[in-house]
Amino acid sequence: xxxxxLLVTVAMLAMGCMAQxxxxxxxxxxxxxxxxxxxxxxxxxxxxIGAAFEDESTKDLTDTWYVAGLIxxxxxxxxxxxxxxxNNNIVARGQGxxxxxxxxxxxxxxxxxxxxxxxxxNKTLKDIQxxxxxxxxxxxxxxxxxxNMNDQKDYKTAYDAMMLHLSIPDLPFMQDPKLQEKxxxxxxxxxxxxxxxxxAIQSEMHAESIDLLSELKAHQGEExxxxxxLSVYQFLIQEYQTTGDTLASVAVMNEASNRxxxxxxxxxxxxxxxxxxxxQMEAIxxxxxxxxxxxxxxxxxxxxxxxxxxxKMYDAALADFEKxxxxxxxxxxxxxxxxxxxxxxxxxxxxxxxDIQDNKAYNKALQDVKAMFAKSLPFFEKAHELDxxxxxGDVEKMNRQYMIILRGLYHRLGMTDKEExxxxxxxx
Numbered sequence: 001x002x003x004x005x006l007l008v009t010v011a012m013l014a015m016g017c018m019a020q021x022x023x024x025x026x027x028x029x030x031x032x033x034x035x036x037x038x039x040x041x042x043x044x045x046x047x048x049i050g051a052a053f054e055d056e057s058t059k060d061l062t063d064t065w066y067v068a069g070l071i072x073x074x075x076x077x078x079x080x081x082x083x084x085x086x087n088n089n090i091v092a093r094g095q096g097x098x099x100x101x102x103x104x105x106x107x108x109x110x111x112x113x114x115x116x117x118x119x120x121x122n123k124t125l126k127d128i129q130x131x132x133x134x135x136x137x138x139x140x141x142x143x144x145x146x147x148n149m150n151d152q153k154d155y156k157t158a159y160d161a162m163m164l165h166l167s168i169p170d171l172p173f174m175q176d177p178k179l180q181e182k183x184x185x186x187x188x189x190x191x192x193x194x195x196x197x198x199x200a201i202q203s204e205m206h207a208e209s210i211d212l213l214s215e216l217k218a219h220q221g222e223e224x225x226x227x228x229x230l231s232v233y234q235f236l237i238q239e240y241q242t243t244g245d246t247l248a249s250v251a252v253m254n255e256a257s258n259r260x261x262x263x264x265x266x267x268x269x270x271x272x273x274x275x276x277x278x279x280q281m282e283a284i285x286x287x288x289x290x291x292x293x294x295x296x297x298x299x300x301x302x303x304x305x306x307x308x309x310x311x312k313m314y315d316a317a318l319a320d321f322e323k324x325x326x327x328x329x330x331x332x333x334x335x336x337x338x339x340x341x342x343x344x345x346x347x348x349x350x351x352x353x354x355d356i357q358d359n360k361a362y363n364k365a366l367q368d369v370k371a372m373f374a375k376s377l378p379f380f381e382k383a384h385e386l387d388x389x390x391x392x393g394d395v396e397k398m399n400r401q402y403m404i405i406l407r408g409l410y411h412r413l414g415m416t417d418k419e420e421x422x423x424x425x426x427x428x
Contacts, residue, residue, distance in 0.1 A: 023048040024063050031071045039078055045071045065107035066124050072099025073131050076141055094145025094161060097135050101142070101164045104128045108173040129174060133182050136168045143192050146199070155202035162196040187226035190216065194227045201235065210239050217252075230256075230263055237269070261293050271303070280307045298328035305337050314341050332386035336402060339379030343405070346372035370412065377409050395428060 027048035033040040049068045052058040075096030079089045108128045111121035135141045142165035150158035168174060169183035193212055200209035213236040216227060233256040240249035250273060257266040267290050274283035287304040290297070305320035318341055324334035346369050353365035384402045391397040403426050410419035 023052045024058060024061070024067055027052070028063075028067045028070065031067065031074045040074060042071055042075050060110070062107055062110040062113075062121050062124055065103050065110060066128065069100040069103035069107055069128070072096040072102070073104075073135075076100065076135070080139065080141070090145065090148050094141065094148065097141040097145060098161060098164060100131070100135065101167075104132065105171060105173075108171070112173065125173065129176070129179060132168050132171070132174065133179065136165065136183055140165065140188075142168075146192075147195070150195070150199055150202075155199045156205075159196055159199035159203055159205065159208070162192055162199060166193060166196065185223065187223060190219070190224045191226040194232065197232075197235065201239065206239050206243050210236065210243070213239065217255075230260060230265075233260075234265070264290065264294065264297070267293070275303075275307070280311055283307055284311075296327060298324045298331050298334065301327065302331060302334045302337065305334070309337065309341055309344075314345065317341050330386055330390055332383045332390060332399070332402075335379050335386060336383035336399075339376040339383060339405075342372055342376035342379070343409075346376065373409060373412050377406075377413065380406050380409065395425060400426065 027045040030041045030045035030048065045067075049064065049071065052061075052064045053068070058064050073096065076093050077096075079093035079096065082088065083093075108125055111125040111128070114120055142161045146158045146161035146165065149155075149161060166189070169180065169185060169189075174180070174183060193216060197209045197212035197216070200206075200212060213232050216224060216232045217229070217236060233252060237249050237252050237256070240246070240252065250270070253266050253270045253273070256263075257270060260266065267286055271283050271286045271290065274280070274286065284304055284307050287300050287307070291300050291304070294300075301320040301324035305317040305324065308314075308317040308320060318338055321334045321337040321341070324331055324337075328334070349365065349372055350369045353362060353369060356362040356365055380402060383399075384406055387399045387402055403422055407419055407422040407426065410416075410422060
């Protein structure tokens, strides 16, 4: 009796397996039904293949995974053909391509597992390979869908679709030399990789964008001719800053500054970084390099003069402020910088003078202080006049600090008329 029950159970299991295999065959038949311009029953096919995935006897079979991908591929091909008659459903077309890529890599892996006779399913493998070549080369289906999703601001889907397109040449079962000849990694391929990085940035997938941008950065050859490498570096710096990796950001800035010496953005940001982190000497060194690259930028001399003044390198500061004015005669801040060098020295001398006990020496020190203040005066006057001209005499737009310093200098130097005139200007 037990033996009879066992046989019945085995028979029922076999019938269940046959039923699920039938679902796989029916799903394949539905996916293949219709012509180029007649829609197969894709949803019916998906329902059948879904049942096969839920059954232990068929969920890991090559045919199950193959047919699941085939449904998506056939949907892509159907809408691809429909586009020729003006019936273009980009979303359904792209989703079909993505569905094929969801299942076929696993199907190809299973197809290469030898059966009990030691043979692989070469027919299925070849069909998958040829179909993926079609997706990659024939209107670049996944890439086109990706760009469309980006236009719709669905950046995550745009990223996923583009990465699937880019992955096809790297799939293990696509490494046959004849296939690789068709799966060209040309300038368009690298342009798409750059797009994928941008989509990752938009999706706040910073690790992924950094990986893609770093890979692009590593290329030097003609294959990346279509990619704006300046933008690659700029976005990579931005991503490192966003993730708080300051050291990596600075390293990329340094590399970019050397790779693109004619592009000032990188060295300027490096200068700002060192100034912000109180590394004046490093910033001065970078400014010297920036000046070598482009000696016509007056702000380089002006900023360098400011830093040198902070380091009490007064002669160097004066020389750089003077050079800044020679490059840009309208640069009021450079004239003010020269005045400030003398003015601050006068303030320091005045503070020291208060400690002098001897009256004669004290009076001599005060004369020296007054003389130093007097040296600063013409430069602040020039700064004020330049500022006035630059702002067409509009007092509200003019630099009040220049006016306040001048009023104080006129007072110190006993120039009462000018002091009163400046006071009136300040208070008008």
